[in-house]
Amino acid sequence: MTVVLKLGGSVVTDKETPETVDDDALDRAVETIADADESSLALVHGAGSFGHHYADKHGVTPTEGSHDAEGVWAIHDSMRRLNDEVVGRLQAAGVPALPVHPLSVGARDAESTLSFALDSTATMLSEGFVPVLHGDVIAQAGAGATIISGDEIVAHLARGLDADRVGLCSTVDGVYDADGDVIPEITDFAEVADALGGSEATDVTGGMAAKVRALLALGAPAHIFGPDALSAFLAGEPAGTRVSG
Ligand code: IP8
Missing domain, CATH: 3.40.1160.10 (Acetylglutamate kinase-like)
Structure with a gap:
């Protein structure tokens, strides 16, 4: 692994x-x-x-x-x-x-x-x-x-x-929806385009839209999570938002 x-x-x-x-x-x-x-x-x-x-x-x-x-x-x-x-x-x-x-x-x-x-x-x-x-x-x-x-x-x-697994540990707990709740799983950018500013959103500063797009293109499941979920991620447990294309 x-x-x-x-x-x-x-x-x-x-x-x-x-x-x-x-x-x-x-x-x-x-x-x-x-x-x-x-x-x-x-x-x-x-x-x-x-x-x-x-x-x-x-x-x-x-x-x-x-x-x-x-x-x-x-x-x-x-x-x-x-x-x-x-x-x-x-x-x-x-x-x-x-x-x-x-x-x-x-x-x-x-x-x-x-x-x-x-x-x-x-x-x-x-x-x-x-x-x-x-x-x-x-x-x-x-x-x-x-x-x-x-x-x-x-x-x-x-x-x-x-x-086999990719993790991005940042200061946010995951990808948030329009109501501010963490989205548990993203399998298609269209599902979150509105919440992240649209599929055409450009990103020169490493914002969430670019992260999600790049992670969807990987062969491995990726997780975006905050520091509190680091041990869960390393234990192979659900952590933050799972992004898998
Ligand atoms: O903090 C930027 O890396 P990032 C690297 O992962 C430099 O975006 C040298 C600014």
Whole structure:
């Protein structure tokens, strides 16, 4: 059973204060992961108050690249420091975590098609480690370097590792309907298009419509849930909204 789990940037950092880890929330997530009996787990974390701050400062987005090496390094370095923090706390809790930095293993061509070597991640998993990836900057042909979000990495890992389950742990309890209740299951975007702003809703900030569409296109069932449901997700139990195309 291979599980891909993303800890959202808003879960592990204090989004209001630049470069600040949310100690309590991260420790709680780490403890839950350490207590779970999951033998093949790949983790991804978002940027929160680390990478987004520097991405804004240097004007780098998933579609706007930069050739300024110092700026690109500043974005990557902030994510590397957050990754160090996550890996260090996991190891301290007994989880055999190791870092995988997307800048060093991925690239996009001029049409934005991603190539992302999974050898290191897959081999870590088969050797009993827990690879920990993160949103990052990656080189892009003709554009310098652009942002790759944690969600894009999750989708790539889910397909490339043939994941059995995918989880997105964020600060919301799931996908909400128009009345503010969590929708238990989504199998078709049309079911939730109205609640999420319509099927044409564009999404440059990683909003819910884009997440749901991307998850529906995966081969594996995915769950969107809040931190309280993390242990249920890791135990294979229902958690938040199940998205399965
Ligand atoms: O928080 C963004 O990743 P996300 C990555 O998963 C950077 O959207 C470096 C801003």
